[in-house]
Each structure stands twice: as C-alpha cells, then as structure tokens.
Amino acid sequence: MKTKKFLVLALLMVLALVVSACAPAAVPGAAPSAGSEAASSGAEEYTTPHPILSDVRVRQALAYCIDRNALIASVYPYVEDGSELLMDSFLPKTHWAYGGPYTDMPMYDPEKGKALLEEAGWTQGDGPVRTNANGDSLVLKFTTTSAQFRQTWSAVMIQNLAACGIQIIPTYAPASWWFGDTTGLARRDFELGAFAWVGQADPAGRSLYACDQIPLPSNNWEGQNYMGWCNPTASDAIVKANNTLVRDERIAAYHIVQQEFAKDVVSIPIFQRAEAEAWSSNLTGVRSDPTEYATTNLQEWALADGGDTIVIGMTQEPDSMWNLVSSMAAQRLVDRAAVGVLYSQYNYDFQPGLQGELSTLESGLAVNEPVEVTAGDKVYDATGAPVELAAGVKVIDSEGNEVEYSGEGTVKMNQLTVTYKLKPFTWSDGTPGTVADMKLGVDIDCNRDSGATTYDLCDRIGDIANDVTYSDSELAMTIKWLPGNQYPLYHLYPFNIYPSQRVLSDGRVLADVPAAEWATLPEVAERPLSYGPYMIKEWNKGQSIVLEANPYYDGEVATPNVIYVFVADTNQAVAQLLNGDVDYLDDSTWVQAPKCRRSSMQQRARAMCSTTSPLAPPGSTSTSTCSPSRAFVREAGCLE
Amino acid sequence: MTAYLIRRLFQMLIVVFVVSLFMFFLFNIAPGGPLTGLQQQQRRITPEEKARIRAQYELDLYWPVRYTRWLVGWPQGPIVINGQEWFAEVPMGCYLEATPEEGGGCKDYVYLAEMPTLHPPIKSSRGILFGDFGQSTVVQAGRPVWDLLASRLWATMELQILSLTLSLIIAIPLGIYSAVHQYSKFDYTFTTAAFIGSSMPTFFFGLLFILTFTILAGRIQEVWPWWPTLPPGLREAVRPYDVASWLPKVQPGSPLDRFLHLLMPVTVLTIVSVAAWSRFLRSSMLEVLRQDYVRTARAKGLVERLVINKHALRNALIPFITILVLQIPLFFAGAIVTETVFAWPGMGRLYYDALNRSDYNIALAFIYVTTILTVAATLLGDILYSVVDPRIRYS
C-alpha cells in the first residue's frame, strides 16, 4: 500500500519508437510528431512509423554517438571514475534481476555510429547535418525538463550528436508539463525525450514494456510504454516475470526482456543518477544505501562531539505526515524515524522491522496453493485486474500459462494465503499496540474516501471483511489474496497500522472518525503517534520539524533530539552545512552539487572534506562502504 | 461623497471578482497540480484510479462550477424546494472521459444529485466569501489554507513593521532636510544616492548583502576571527552558532539570534523604501516651500524652523499619506522577492512556493486577499486625501 520512492534513478533517454498493437516482428511503428495537442489528433498518427527513428540503425547510431562518460562528468564533476554509473539495461548493475552485461547495447564509438548512419542512408554532405536521398535533414526534437541538471548533460549530448551529423533541437519544458497527467510524456508528445525511472527492489516493468501498455488515444493514454515498443518476446517475458513468485524464474524472464531491450535500442540508458548526500565529519552511524532512506537507522546516528541534537537539512517540507496520502521523499525521511519502520529495504532487498519476520513462502507464514475457480468467482486476471470469472476472461493458471476461460467448468489457479505478524510494541503515548490497530489500518487504507492514490493492494483482496482474519492471541492477521494474484511483494506487511484508541482533541476516538476526515486531522497529518525510535514534538510550518526520542521505543536511541530544518534552496543549504548548522543534507539538495571552498573556520573545513566519495577514492581519505549507485560528495575544492 | 463611496465599493467588488475569475481560468488551463508525476510511478494506473484522484481535487468539475464553489461554496447539491429536488440531472462535470473509439465526449457525468456523495461538504470549501479558504493540495496536503497562511503571517508582519518604522524614521528627516538645503552638497549626494538606490533591483541588493556580510565576511573572519558575519537567511537558527570571536555563541531563538537574522532583510527593505520615499518627500516639500503661504509666513518674519515645522512639513506630508496607505497590503503579502532571497518563512515565500509546486488553492487565497487589500488601500488613500485636503472633493 505504501508507495515508495527510492533513490536510485536510472536515467533513460526514451526514443519515441515502435507503436501500434503487437506487430508480428519488432517493426518500429510510430511516434507522434511533437507539437500539436495530441489528444485531438487521430489515432493514425500514432501508428505510422517515425520517419527517422523507426530504423534500428539510427537508434543504434544515436547510442554509439553519445559519450556517456562525458555526460556523467558534466553533472558529477567530483566523480572521478564514472564507469560505475554507466548502464546497458534498464536495471542497475547491482540489481538482483540484472543479468548482463548486455553487449548489444551500443556504447560510445562515434565511428561505428557514423558508419551505421551511412548504411541507413544518412550521408554527410557539405553541411554539418546529414541528409538522406530525399534531401531530408537528420534533425530530431529532444524534450526534457528545464531542471538545471538535465540541461547540463543534454548540452553535452547535443554536442556529441552534432559531431555525428545529427542535429538536435532541444526543448526544456517545465516539469509540470513534461510529467503532467495530460501533457508531454503522458501524451507521447516528443521525438526524443529524457526522464528517469526510480529504481526499486521489485523491478516490475510490466506497464513499461508490455505491448498492451502503449498509451494511445484509443485506450485513453493508458500505460507507460511511451516508446511504443512492441516486441512479442519481450512483452511475454515481462508479463511472465510479473506472474511468478519464484525468483529464479523472474531473473530468467527479466534477462530476456533486457536482451531484447538492448537489441532493439528502444531507450538509451544514459547513466545512473548518483544521488549524493553529505554529512559532517562530526556525525557517525549514517548508513547510505541505494534503496533505503538514510534516516531509517536514525537511532544509530551520533555526534562525535557528544552533542544531543542532530540537525538534518531538507530542501522540501513534507506535505503531510500521513504516508498514505503523501509520496514525497521529504515525508519518508521524517516518517522512517518518527513513525516507524515495518520493514526496511536495504540494498535492493527486504529486512524485517516491526514486522518481526517477512512472511515468505520459505518461512511457512505464506502458502501458495492451487484452487479451483469457476464462473462468477472473483479472480485476478492476466492483465492484472480483479474481475469476476466469465467466458473470455484470460487468467494465469497454476502452471503459469495464460488461458482463456471458456465459460464453463473450473480452472486451477494459484492462491496466496499469507499471515502477517508484528512484534509486540507500544505507541508513543504509552498504549500497547493491538490487533485492532492492524484492523484499523486495513479498513482505512482500503477505504475509498481516505484519499490514497492507489487501492491496488486492496483490489487484490476479494472481500476485505471476510478474507482478512485477525488473531486473538497475537499481533497477526491472515490475508487470503484473490486467486491469480501472484504479487511479488506478498511477504511484506501490506498496510499501515494506526493507534485505534487515540483520543482526538475533539474527544472522539481515532477509530470512530470517518476516513474522509483523516487527512485533515492534525493527529494524523501533523503529529502521528510513533512506534519508531522518535516521535514528532513540534512542527513549525515552513521552518522545522522537531523530534524527540520515543520513551516507549524498544531499543537504543543514540541521540535524543533531531531537528529537520527546511532550507529554501541549495545555496542556503550549503551555507548551513559549512556553518555547521546542519549535520546532514538530504539528497535533493545535492543535485547541483557545488564545489566546496575553504570554509571560514577550521573545524568547518573538516566537515566537508571528510565526506568521501567511494566512486572516486581520493587516495588520502578513507573510503566508506557504499553502493556504486550513489556518490558521496567529496569536495576537491577542500584540498586546494 | 456617499454616492462616490458606493460607486467605489461596487468597483472594488468587480475588480476582485474579475481578478479571481481570471486567475481561476488561468489555473484551469495550466498543467501540473496534484496530478503531476502520477504517470511516472512504476505501476499501472487505471483510468478509474485517475478519475478518482482527479475527483479528490475537484478537477472533474467544470471550471465555472469549481469557481462558484470556491467563491461561495455553491452548488453543494441539488436545490431542494418543498422536499422536491430540482436540477438534479444537470451535469456539473465529467468524471470519466470516453476514448475516441467510444465516440469521445464524456462517459460518466457528475450530476448535481451526485455532488453530496462525490464532493462531500467536509472536503470542499464553504466559499472564500464566507472566510473558508479551502484546503491546500500540495504544500500541506489536506490542511486548511487559512492555517497555513496564519502560520506565516507573523513572520511577514515582523519584517514589514520593522522596516516600515525604520524607513519612516529615516526617510522623513532625510527628505525634509535635503529639500530645505536644496542645492547643497548634501542634497546633491543624497538625491543621487537615493536615485541609484531606488533604481536598483531589490533581489540584487539582497544578493550583494549576502555576498558582503556572509560570504566575504566569512573569508575575512578566517584571517581576523573578530570580524563578525551574519547568517544568510532563515528566521532563526536551530543550534548555537558563532558570529565573531568576541561574542559568546548565539543561542537559537534568543533575541540576539532573531535580531541577527532580521538584520539583512530589514535593511534591504528599508533602503529600498527610504530611497523612494525620501525622494518623494523632498519633491513634495520643495513644492510646498514654493507656495505663497510659506512665502507669507517667511515675510511675516517667522523663524525658519517654525515655518518648516508648522507650515510646510504638515502640508508636505499630506500626499505622503497616500503612499503610506498603499503599503497596507504588504503587511499581508510581504515582500516576495526579499523573502525569497533571504529564505524568510513569510507569506511572499509561501506564495512563491505554492506557485512553483502548483498549489493553486494557496495561490488563489493569497491573490484574493492581496487584491482586496490593495483595492481597499487605494480607496482608503483617496478618502484620506480628501479628508486632509478639503480642496479635493469626490462626486
């Protein structure tokens, strides 16, 4: 239920490509011509192949001509060896589902690129831009957001491509347009486009690469296959990968998708975005990770000088402390410490938190058994929608094959029954956690009035009232998922828990408040109770959130006070770190990582210099453990 | 006079109405808002899901309907007369749009009868005319806009009151003195400086201050530890910090901390208004000094100081009152640019954030209140002008 935003971003350049329904071969289809309001134009426009990009040789040539290392150098000047940020697939190299290297994905080799262009009929005449036999110029429109970061690397890319005789006309559109729900990307209003996907432990990807996920006017722009890529082999594999719980099978299926992805060069992975964070040398215990928020182990952070208050700088202020309605990274950074952690997600995998044990099949807490379903039963169909079984419905049977229900008889489908257990705990107001708190979580999170963005998990349960059962003796509940739902993250506690007995300022008890009101309750949106190491003491709007140690937390808390300050912009944030006003700066601050200067006081200078970059071991300073997906800022300027 | 007042009040209403309608229309055509980035999440988003999220923000309603709901909280549902529901079947919006294959248009209209269930009163505003500013959508999801505005108001007032007081204390004597000593060296220097001051962009002023008193001062401090530096922004610090070697550590939230943080923004605001106001005062004083009655007073042999203080000053200040009255909206709206440069958590900064993050309810509430205040201040200025100067009559 919790939507997560993880920090590893694979930056892909998406080429508008193949389209239409599943064509027999990977024949490139069409791309919209940028410009006109796409909604009003006819569907035909989206099924005609793009005149230039439909040729795989051109796409390969583009990939050959882009010097990824130079791009990386332009945005991460402090990263000395950028090769670890290079990608040849849509998954980062350290991901469990990555099966590469995929050598079919062209890497920088402009000579090869030029040769391919010649072969494709784009010849270099007198001018700087190649032309074909018809006299058309090799000109492509390139769209991305106006973020400085993107403008930086794309400036280099444009030069790279110009060297190959490809002219790029850049459009730096506002992010609200590019990522808007009815504009830009969502309407496939581009020729070449760039954006980043957020990496996560479960690679998912069905809505990105399956044939039936191409947004078209005819399907109301549903799906995220913006490239319009339809390769039956890849499409089948990505569906399969998302319909099984066996990790080996998933790895094999993802391998196929990645191979096809590299062959067709439908998107060009540019590089992994290295989200940098910085902290002062005075701060110890920070555990940096590609998939988990740093504050997840905030209770272990300590100040070397014995200080009792850690200050964390953030450029954004959370919109609400209720994680059901908020999806901001800033909210998560506070929430992980000041509300609690049910399970953590370090290094692309999961570890138990308040959920004492992950309910995997291996642990015995989950069973996946074939059941017989018949017409009229509620099932989870092959497209991933809860439906009533009727003639013509396609489902995945217990053998993993897609079958169409004839309308009579029974089908064997797999059904997951999972028991989720929590460790005994106490809320920060001293009341013990109960099964009623778990029930309230299910009821509120699945209530359509609550304002959540998705009820995906709720929809995978047929009947919330009967298919979720609660234990009398311990903190446990058992969920019977719909037949056919093979949700890969079934082993994670799926909903929130809320203190059902909490008395509100108006005298009501939380459990009695209708879901529609929840988002407006200060007790939910501003000062939720905590089962984690800290709790929220004060929220000064626009300025700071003050945490104090939760006296009922079952564990050690190294530093009793934490303050999150909202710093307006990078400029201010850097100043704060240099001044020693802030101990830790969140990632978003560092997107335009500035160079360090010799700071005004000696101990301040140390603060910056000792944050190291494992990507670019400085030689003199020690290298901390870190995944290659993240750069810590080591400021060369400090050694001047 | 009464007729004039009524006419002006009526005009005021029209201005506020037109401005809010225009803004509402603009927001309607703007992309972004709470749905931005929805497509970027790596999971399937069905049209139904999207429709539901749109409906949460009332985006399913037609914009004129949204406007009246925002303005006066109407319509909330069908009109009930004698237990009979009227207009229940009038479509108010489109919940789900049809695909072109289905013939386009709207698949599922929102009818007036469905309003109470789809948009229950608890989630909608009672109307800004009745003091309900609605709920924030992005900046503080689901929280009342008014709470948010109220939490920032004091920070803005603090800044404005201080700089206004300081500016008055400095500008009045400066303008008068320089008018009285016209053509003196002081006058010449002063007019040139004020002229330059009033023609510089405020934000560059702000940057220069940070540059000088934080960055350069910081570098000087490396050599001479006694050299003081100033915090570059925010309203108060979160932990003790050093200003200069001869001062003890400044405690966060202490009066000294507050003072240090106020210093730069207040100075910038003060310089800008002193430059403008003193120039204005100087010329209005010069105008008065040329008048016959001043000449008469002088001719009667009155002491020059008396002439200036008793006769000239009072008359020179009259037109200045109108300028002062026009500052009223600033107590609410704050100084957008200065607050942004110094990261001051005030109203102007909030407005700027709300615009950047497409939180239109906050932006609309801000514009609405600011427009009312501006229009009211203009009216007040005109009235005051006629009160203090009986020669002016409005009809």
Added chain:
Amino acid sequence: MTASAQPIAVSKIPREGKEESQFQIVLRRFMRHKLAVAGVVVIVIMFLGALLAPYIAPFSRDAVDIAVATRPGPPGTMSSAGQIHPLGVDHLGRDLFTRLLYGARVSLSIAFIVVVISELFGVVLGATAGFMGGWFDTLISRLVEFLLSIPTLPILLITASILIKTDAQLPLPAFVTSFVSWMLAAPPQEANKVIVLMFILILLGWTGAARLMRGMALTLRNQDFVEALRAVGASNTRIMFRHIIPNGIAPILVNASLGLAGIVIAEATLSFLGVGVQEPTPSWGNMLSTAQSYMFQHPWLPLVPGIPLCLVTIAFNFIGDGLRDALDPRLKR
C-alpha cells in the same frame, strides 16, 4: 514594478527659438545633466555590445566545455582548447562574457519591444479616449483604473508561472516570431517563449502612457487651436495624430525612459524567480539565478550579470531624469 513616474505637468513648449531650434534647446539642457549623459554613454556601450554580440562574442552562445579546469571558473580561465575566457565560465563551462553579451541582447530587446509597444498602445488609446470622450473614455478609464488597482507583482508572477508551465505556443504570424528571433539572436522556439513573457509585460505596462495621454488630450481638445482646426475642416483623426499626440510626446518620452528601467528590472526579477526567460536563452536575470546557487563558493559569480544589470537600470533612470529636466524647464531643480 515599474519605476513610478511622478506626475508632471507639461505645457506646450513655446516655439520661439530664433537662434536655436527646439531640439537644440532640449539637447543643450540635457547635456547639462551630467549623470544623464553618463547614462547615455552606458546605454550606447551596452547597446553596441548587444547588437554586435554575434560578431564580438569569443565563443558560441551555448558552447559547453566540460573539460575546462574549474566550473564555474573565474575570469581568465583557459578553455580546453586554450582560449581565454575573459569573464570566466559558468557551471557548464560556457563562456560568461559571451552569455553576458547575448543576455544583454535578450534583456534590452525585451525592454525595448515591450516599452515601444505598450507606449504606442497607451498613447493611441489614451489620446482617443481623451479626445473622443463618451463611452470609450469611460471604458478605457475603468480599464486603467482596474489595472492600476491590482497587486502587480503577485499577478505578474502567477500569470508568468502558469503561462510558462503550459509551454504555450502563441499562434503568431511567422514574421513576428522571426523578427523577435532576430532581435534576441535566439532560435524561433526560444523567441516564442519570450514573446509570451513580453505579452504579459505589455498587458500590465501600457496604463501609464494611456493616463498621461488621456490627460493631455482632455486639456488640449478644448483649446482654441483645436476649434480653429475644426473650423478649417480637419478630420478628428488628423487632429489627433498631427496635433494632439505630438503635443504630448514629451512626457511620454520621459515615461518611456523610466519604463525601460522598469521593464529591465521586471524581466530580471521574473527570470531570477524562474518564471521569466528560460535557459538556455540567456538573460541577466536567469544568469543571476544560476549564479546564486554557486555564490557561496564563487562570490564573484553574481557580479558578472549583476553589475551590468544595475548599470543599465540606473542609466535608464538617469536618462529619464535628464529628459524630464530638459523637456520641462519648470521642473528643473
């Protein structure tokens, strides 16, 4: 936003000069205002720089150089090809001097186009309103009153931020786009975005000229010479364009000069706040905005676009001041 033009009473300048023409008188008076003359010099230099930007710029406008020693780099930084960057480089290794010249072109072009159009607009509307009176006058007066009573900066910000977000492409005739594109020395689609910005500034900027001209027309239309012209059989249009408008040109010129400063500041402020001219089109405002992110490490960076910006606004204001003194002897100090 716009520098407040103080109300100035202007009478028709008597044409009596036997020994020198009216122009010479004005010029002589203007030359006495030393700071205004200095202003003219500054503006001329900036102008030449902007005009000749494509010829004198040492680098191309958007040429990125990521191999340069430091980014941003101080004045005198060597490019990777061994050329010297006279004012240093920005965070992308783009030559700051080049971008400053092109930025001047953008900022000054916007100011000139906006001021010329809004003054023209204001003059014609104001003169017609004042001269014709009746419903048209009421309409224009109310419109001006309306525009003057709304909070300018918030409305400007909100409108610009929304229009910038929509990626709006105004349906413009090609020659307009190509003219602006030439003025800005920027590609047409960049010009298109700038036109949106100029459009907003013009919408809020014409009121001053309209008010001045209306007042002028109101006083002039009842004077004897208008009656005389009527008697001779001159048409309304002729009277308006040949006699009324030329008489009001003096305060309009002053207003325009102050308006130029106002628009330069307005554009810079909007760009600084991120809703004006968008990268990669350079403008002094957005260069300052970028510089701000790096100023803690490179304190000189904001000065590069900041100093010319201040010089220009001060110069325009001084010129306006000088013009006022020269055109209206009564207000001479």
